Amino acid sequence: MDSLSSPSKSNSATTPHRTPSFKEDTYHLHNLKPTEKKALEEFKEKLTIAAADGIVAGDASMWGIPLLPISATNEKTDVILLKFLRAREFRVQDSLNMLLKCLTWRKDFGADNIVEEDLGFKDLEGVVAYMNGYDKQGHPVCYNAYGVFKDKEMYEKIFGDNEKLKKFLRWRVQVLERGIKMLHFKPGGINSIIQVTDLNDMPKRELRVASNHILSLFQDNYPEMVARKIFINVPWYFSMLYSMFSPFLTQRTKSKFVLSKEGNAAETLYKYISPENVPVQYGGLSRPNQLNTGPPKPASEFTVKGGEKVNIQIEGIEASATITWDIVVGGWDLVYSAEYVPNANGSYTIAVEKPRKMGPVEDAVHNSYTAKEAGKLVLSVDNSASRKRKVASYRYLVRKSNIVM
Incomplete structure (x- = not known):
């Protein structure tokens, strides 16, 4: 049996944060206002x-x-129609026009079959744009990071001419379509995704054209598909621009935005996504090669205060048992060690990781470590040299004779 122990010093696990003004549509008809129900019937x-x-094919889908x-x-059709209505604030004719344009675009673009295409961007998979796990409410999460394009050679390879740009846009739509295939499209289900965008090293000027194209495609053809947009490693100038344009955004749009300054990625993401689903580069425990091995083993979260040393004691390990563990601290910058303490009097503590x-x-x-005698494993994270509070997580598995203990 797997078990989890608590650190000797810890705070309660971080809980999901929801912007008070944000209320995700449930798509239950009984929750609609009378005017919204009327708009749906008219639509x-x-x-x-x-x-x-x-004007539209009888088998349109x-x-x-x-x-x-x-x-x-x-009900699934209602969910789609309500997405278009919500995107146009329940103005029926505007919603119909948007739907018809979207159907035309999907046919011309070949969006229905794009997931099966090999577009030749294997080197960007898992780096620039990729689906990775779920948030705490079950939404699929899409990560975006364009810092790799600060390299001029890479930029020219992907965006060097108009044809290359078009191919990249197809690939970016392909990634989004993969995420949409994970949605339920039913009332009360998971009907939108989470977008996480890493602004670290993003070459804003060079990517302006591509960014505008992506934004336009998504706004016009994927209404209400994003439950929340989380920006991490936000530089000062982006925060300033957001403050300038914020008054022109609707309250609903603003309520979906989360901005996290540089160095706070893990703390921000842990509010919405469990650490086992957060990529390792952002302070989580999720690695690309683990995505196809089934649901990840849950992790325990804890906080390391500034000036604090935390010891995690994993007890009850029997002789000959093998214990495997993962541990991560968001933005590390501290001292880590692991030791095994046998139960028997007179036995010496073993430095597993100095x-x-x-x-x-x-x-x-x-x-991992195989114990020669019964005892406990102690994982230590020493943040005493820093004043900065850090979020962290760990998980472990104990096995004996190929049987999970």
């Missing part, structure tokens, strides 16, 4: 008329969900 009528007039013929029992200074960009620690 269905207009869509049916458009099909009768040949999106993400494998038929839009026509209209059925009172097709104390070493972990730099700010260190990967998560993954190690």
Whole structure:
């Protein structure tokens, strides 16, 4: 049996933070206002008329969900129609125009089959844009990091001409379509994703054209597909620009934004995403090669205060048992060590990992130890040389004779 112990000094686990003004649509019809219900019925009528007039195909569909013929029992169709209505503040004709343009774009772009295409961006997979795990509410999470394009050679390779830009945009849509395939499209289900964008080293001028294209494509053709946009490693100038443009954004749009300054990625992400689903480069325990091995083993969160040393004691380890553990501290920059303490009197403590200074960009620690005698493993993180509070997490597994203990 797997078990988790608490650090000898710890704070309660970080809880999900929700912006008070943000309320994600449940898509339950009984939660709609009378005016919104009326708009939905009118939308269905207009869509049916458009099909009768040949403006839209009678077998039109999106993400494998038929839009026509209209059925009172097709909840998934209602979810899609409500997304377009919400995007246009329940203005029916504007919503219909947006839907029709989206259907045309999806056909011309070949969006329905794009997930199966090999676009030749293997070197960008897991680096620039990728789906990775879920947040604490079950939303798929898409990570974006464009810092790699500060390298001029890489930039020219991907964005050197208009054809290369078009190919990159297809790949970026492909990543989003993969995420959408993970959605439920049903009332009360998971109907949107989380976007995490890393602004570290992002060459803002060079990527302006590509960013504008991506933003335009997503706004026009993927309404209400993002539950929250989290920006990490936000430089001062981005915060300043956001402050300038914030008054022009709707309250609903602003309520989806989370801005986290440089160095606070782990603390911010832990509010929304469990550490086992946060990539290692952002202070979590998720590695790309673990994505296809089933659900990740849950981790325990804890906090290391400035000037504090935390010892995690994993007790009850039997002789010949092997213990495997992962531990990470967001932004490390402290001293880490591990030792095994036998239960028997007179036995010596064994230094499994000698104390070493972990730099700010260190990967998560993954190690194992086979005990020769019964005892406990003590993981130590020493933050006494810093005044900065840090979030951290760990998990472990004890095995004996190939049986999980």
